[in-house]
Each structure stands twice: as C-alpha cells, then as structure tokens.
Amino acid sequence: MTSSIPVFEGFGLGLRPPHFDVFLEGEVPVDFVEVISENFLVGGGRPLHVLDRVRERYPVAMHGVSMSVGSADGINPDYLARLKALADRIEPLWVSDHLCWTGIEGFNSHDLLPLPYTEEAMTVVSANIHRAQEILKRPLVVENASTYLTFADDEMTEWNFITELCRRTGCYLLLDVNNIYVSGTNHSFDPEVYLAGVPADRVRQMHLAGHSKGHQLLIDTHDENVPDPVWALYEKACGRFGVTASMIERDDNIPPLRDLLNELDIARHKARPWIRAA
Ligand SMILES: [Fe+2]
Numbered sequence: 659m660t661s662s663i664p665v666f667e668g669f670g671l672g673l674r675p676p677h678f679d680v681f682l683e684g685e686v687p688v689d690f691v692e693v694i695s696e697n698f699l700v701g702g703g704r705p706l707h708v709l710d711r712v713r714e715r716y717p718v719a720m721h722g723v724s725m726s727v728g729s730a731d732g733i734n735p736d737y738l739a740r741l742k743a744l745a746d747r748i749e750p751l752w753v754s755d756h757l758c759w760t761g762i763e764g765f766n767s768h769d770l771l772p773l774p775y776t777e778e779a780m781t782v783v784s785a786n787i788h789r790a791q792e793i794l795k796r797p798l799v800v801e802n803a804s805t806y807l808t809f810a811d812d813e814m815t816e817w818n819f820i821t822e823l824c825r826r827t828g829c830y831l832l833l834d835v836n837n838i839y840v841s842g843t844n845h846s847f848d849p850e851v852y853l854a855g856v857p858a859d860r861v862r863q864m865h866l867a868g869h870s871k872g873h874q875l876l877i878d879t880h881d882e883n884v885p886d887p888v889w890a891l892y893e894k895a896c897g898r899f900g901v902t903a904s905m906i907e908r909d910d911n912i913p914p915l916r917d918l919l920n921e922l923d924i925a926r927h928k929a930r931p932w933i934r935a936a
C-alpha cells in the first residue's frame with residue numbers, strides 16, 4: 659500500500675496568502691512550507707499558480723482540515739480523489755490531517771470535533787485511515803487536535819489511542835505541541851506523559867503555535883506568538899523524538915513574514931542540541 663516517510667530535519671512556515679508575494683519574489687530562509695490542502699483543491703487560479711512556483715523551490719507538506727477520519731459514514735471519496743490529484747501534482751513531503759471528525763452526512767462543520775477514545779472509535783478511524791492511504795497511495799500523517807471536553811465512555815488516553823492507531827494503520831504523527839499543552843491544561847494531564855506515551859519512530863512533524871485563555875479553558879486559536887510553556891515542551895519533544903520537521907503554525911492575526919521567521923529562529927535555537935545532520 660504505502661511507502662515509509664523519511665525523517666526530514668527542517669524548519670518551516672505555513673504558506674499563507676498575505677505572504678504569497680514575498681515567497682514569489684525572493685528566497686525565504688525556510689526548509690519547507692506547509693499548505694492548507696483545501697485552499698488548493700481547485701482546477702486553477704492564483705493560489706495554485708503560487709503553489710506551483712513555490713514548489714519549484716521548496717519542499718511542501720500538505721495539511722488538511724476536512725478529511726474527517728473519525729466519521730462513521732466514511733471519508734468523502736470525491737474529497738480523497740481531489741486530494742490525491744493535488745498530491746500527485748506537487749509531490750509533497752507528506753499529507754496530514756487531524757484526529758477528529760468534522761461533519762456527518764455531507765454537512766461540514768468546519769470544526770475539528772473530538773472523538774471518544776474507545777475501541778469502537780478506533781475501528782472507525784482505522785478503517786478510514788486505511789482507506790485514505792489506499793487511495794492516496796501514501797501513508798497519512800495524523801495530527802492531535804486540541805480538545806475541550808472528554809467523554810464518559812473513554813476507554814483509553816489520547817496518547818494510547820494514537821499509539822494503537824499507528825500500530826494498526828502504519829500512519830505517522832504530526833504532533834502539535836501547543837495542542838498537547840492546551841489539552842493537557844484543559845483536561846489536567848501532564849503533557850510530558852503524553853510525549854512519553856506516543857511512538858517516537860512515527861513522529862514526522864511538529865507544529866508550534868500560540869493559544870488564548872478562555873473563561874475556564876485554554877483555546878487553540880493559533881493567533882499568538884508561541885508562549886514559554888509551549889517552547890519548553892518543544893524542547894522536551896526534541897529530546898524525545900529528535901528534530902523532525904518543525905514549523906510555526908499561525909492561522910489568524912497573521913504578522914509580517916519577518917516576525918514569523920524570527921520565531922522560527924527561536925525553534926532552530928531550541929532544537930540545535932538535537933539536530934543530527936551536520
Ligand atoms: Fe496544528
């Protein structure tokens with residue numbers, strides 16, 4: 659079915675529309691860029707033109723938000739076909755999406771909704787990931803979403819669920835360090851126990867981001883600088899997993915590219931002790 663994904667030790671940024679021109683006009687000091695797949699699932703237009711030009715100069719990771727691997731009614735085959743066409747076009751480092759469900763019976767909530775960590779959900783998610791990998795002809799990289807509730811029926815922890823998912827499907831992991839911190843705070847688990855509990859040999863990417871404080875919860879808004887506790891957790895993650903592809907993920911309140919590059923330099927500095935490549 660699928661091939662393996664080699665480790666890529668690099669530092670990258672999301673390719674966002676406010677920065678299209680900078681990427682087109684000159685060299686940006688990043689090792690890779692990540693794109694939101696759904697923004698390019700079109701037959702043409704400027705975004706796809708920009709992506710083609712950027713791809714000529716940078717490796718690209720494809721990151722989706724609506725595969726809905728947790729959907730009991732399966733993954734939309736039309737979506738998978740269009741994702742496959744984009745992947746064949748740009749030959750990405752990998753294709754990722756979130757451990758969540760986003761809708762049902764054709765309705766897309768545009769939210770990353772939480773799953774119960776049960777054997778029943780495991781069966782659904784495993785089947786969906788097998789199907790996606792079969793169509794995409796690539797291993798899927800699965801990202802932990804932040805959550806704001808847990809289920810009374812939970813039979814295992816999120817990290818145990820993820821570990822078993824990797825074993826059953828051969829998928830890889832994108833660890834969002836901020837999301838681990840947010841969920842850990844919201845549900846009172848130790849983020850370092852989470853890091854210790856996922857399979858190190860499956861981690862291929864890490865997201866770094868900021869969050870907001872809600873009334874009783876932290877909210878994964880991805881619209882702030884990376885805060886100190888997330889940097890501290892990132893250093894722990896590098897110590898456990900080595901340096902996998904790391905990026906600043908800013909989805910809103912997007913600053914000038916220079917500011918994001920400065921944050922990326924912090925990531926490079928924090929990761930330096932664990933960089934294997936000369
Ligand atoms: Fe993320």
